[in-house]
Amino acid sequence: MAAADKPPIADRPEGRPLHVAVVMDGNGRWAKQRSLPRPLGHRAGVEALRRTVSAAPKLGIGWLTVFGFSTENWSRPAAEVAELMALPKRYFETDLDRLNREGVRVRVIGRREGLSRELVRLIDDAQARTANNTAFHLDIAFNYGGQADIAEAARRFAAEVAAGRRKPEDLDEAMFAGLLATAGSPPPDLIVRPSGEQRLSNFLLWEAAYAELVFQDVLWPDYGEEHLRAALTEFAARDRRYGAIVADDVLAAG
Numbered sequence: 001m002a003a004a005d006k007p008p009i010a011d012r013p014e015g016r017p018l019h020v021a022v023v024m025d026g027n028g029r030w031a032k033q034r035s036l037p038r039p040l041g042h043r044a045g046v047e048a049l050r051r052t053v054s055a056a057p058k059l060g061i062g063w064l065t066v067f068g069f070s071t072e073n074w075s076r077p078a079a080e081v082a083e084l085m086a087l088p089k090r091y092f093e094t095d096l097d098r099l100n101r102e103g104v105r106v107r108v109i110g111r112r113e114g115l116s117r118e119l120v121r122l123i124d125d126a127q128a129r130t131a132n133n134t135a136f137h138l139d140i141a142f143n144y145g146g147q148a149d150i151a152e153a154a155r156r157f158a159a160e161v162a163a164g165r166r167k168p169e170d171l172d173e174a175m176f177a178g179l180l181a182t183a184g185s186p187p188p189d190l191i192v193r194p195s196g197e198q199r200l201s202n203f204l205l206w207e208a209a210y211a212e213l214v215f216q217d218v219l220w221p222d223y224g225e226e227h228l229r230a231a232l233t234e235f236a237a238r239d240r241r242y243g244a245i246v247a248d249d250v251l252a253a254g
């Protein structure tokens, strides 16, 4: 592969990921273990998000994408959906001012359809207030599904073709990536899933092409800096080749 064709992934000298994505999972089990109602698990999950967002920049991470609500989560009982819908407000009320002061750009990726008008306003406001921040990037996937995002991008490109503004052959991987909700972010180097489940569950399907996956046996509400550090240690031990072979083997291949 020519150097220019390499995926735009920053191979950082210390073997640290630039972009980490997290499937925040295990809130329900955490609550159940404590005989608490599930909403309390979700609220404790917000605390874990706070700890993780504050640990990430200290560990050299520049982008953090977290999965907060998937397009499939609508199938949960209405009361639980209502609790999950209330989480962004809960989080922004306590944290947005500080995040903004610290130079964090907040972006919410996912469909706006289905969200209340109040929530959409809250999201728009959070994004607008932090839009020019560059110290750290927090992307919150909310009402997000990887397949839905890819389908939506394809639909938008098809509409451009139908309108005569684009030709089918204009489309390549880079242009397609620019049509996704994650446009502008580097692809995740590391995707972490706590709670013991070993699935992507429709998270960042396109973007995950070369991500290292780390599954951790901790429930999300217990997550914090030590778990993020452990994930980074595992990441640093991985050998990322992007489909190529290592230099020694190039020599051996003659």
Ligand code: IPE
Residues within 6 Å of the ligand: 024, 025, 026, 027, 028, 029, 030, 068, 069, 070, 073, 084, 195
């Ligand atoms: C993560 O915790 C929150 C969301 C998926 C919205 P869960 O609610 O999935 O917790 P478990 O998997 O039931 O433990």
Ligand code: MG
Residues within 6 Å of the ligand: 025, 026, 027
């Ligand atoms: Mg779950």
